[in-house]
Amino acid sequence: MLRMTRDGADAGWSLVVPLKPLVRAKSRLAKAAGERFRPQLALAFALDTVSAALACDDVRDVAVVTDDPEAGERLAALGARIVPDTPGRGLNAALAHGADAVRARRPGAPVAALNADLPALRPAELELVLHSAALFPRAFLADAADIGTTLLSATSGVELAPAFGGASRARHLASGAREITALEVPSVRRDVDTGEDLRAALALGVGPHTARQAPRLAFGARTGPQSLPSGVRASGA
Numbered sequence: 001m002l003r004m005t006r007d008g009a010d011a012g013w014s015l016v017v018p019l020k021p022l023v024r025a026k027s028r029l030a031k032a033a034g035e036r037f038r039p040q041l042a043l044a045f046a047l048d049t050v051s052a053a054l055a056c057d058d059v060r061d062v063a064v065v066t067d068d069p070e071a072g073e074r075l076a077a078l079g080a081r082i083v084p085d086t087p088g089r090g091l092n093a094a095l096a097h098g099a100d101a102v103r104a105r106r107p108g109a110p111v112a113a114l115n116a117d118l119p120a121l122r123p124a125e126l127e128l129v130l131h132s133a134a135l136f137p138r139a140f141l142a143d144a145a146d147i148g149t150t151l152l153s154a155t156s157g158v159e160l161a162p163a164f165g166g167a168s169r170a171r172h173l174a175s176g177a178r179e180i181t182a183l184e185v186p187s188v189r190r191d192v193d194t195g196e197d198l199r200a201a202l203a204l205g206v207g208p209h210t211a212r213q214a215p216r217l218a219f220g221a222r223t224g225p226q227s228l229p230s231g232v233r234a235s236g237a
């Protein structure tokens with residue numbers, strides 16, 4: 001059921017998730033996943049991320065900004081809205097475009113940008129982050145390394161103004177966004193760029209799409225394909 005604020009505005013969050021064409025996604029995972037398998041793993045991450053986001057009570061809808069036809073078809077089947085990346089000018093332009101597309105339909109929407117590479121994402125942890133984010137005009141959550149950003153929010157009537165990429169935590173702080181720091185939400189902070197990041201996500205417990213791909217992973221010659229963390233499991237909770 002649609003929740004409303006006191007002034008009658010829709011209170012549900014719209015999430016904007018950017019996804020590169022799969023052939024170019026997650027290039028730093030080639031060593032762990034192999035060049036041919038890497039695009040499938042990137043798609044699995046996105047499917048688990050969007051599935052968990054749509055299962056979060058505070059999320060009204062998810063808009064995925066992508067030009068990848070396979071990813072678009074699979075994510076739309078989950079219930080996501082697919083927004084073509086018409087700017088074609090990189091991550092932050094795609095996020096701004098996605099936020100504009102959301103607000104073209106729902107002008108008062110609170111919007112949050114969410115990374116597509118959060119395979120361990122838990123709906124309950126995302127809900128905690130969004131509850132905290134609602135207290136500030138703009139807010140963000142740093143990644144597990146405290147360097148990047150996994151979520152940036154803007155409440156109704158506030159521009160998202162994304163500055164993702166590299167050391168984005170510092171840029172979002174400098175822009176006036178409030179950092180969310182008091183929560184234990186490891187699944188929302190654990191994005192995956194490298195083999196070590198993937199190991200950490202697997203230890204948290206990944207969603208079903210990534211879990212199905214896990215037996216195909218190899219983390220280098222010394223460890224081999226069977227050296228996976230014991231905590232790999234579907235993450236619906």
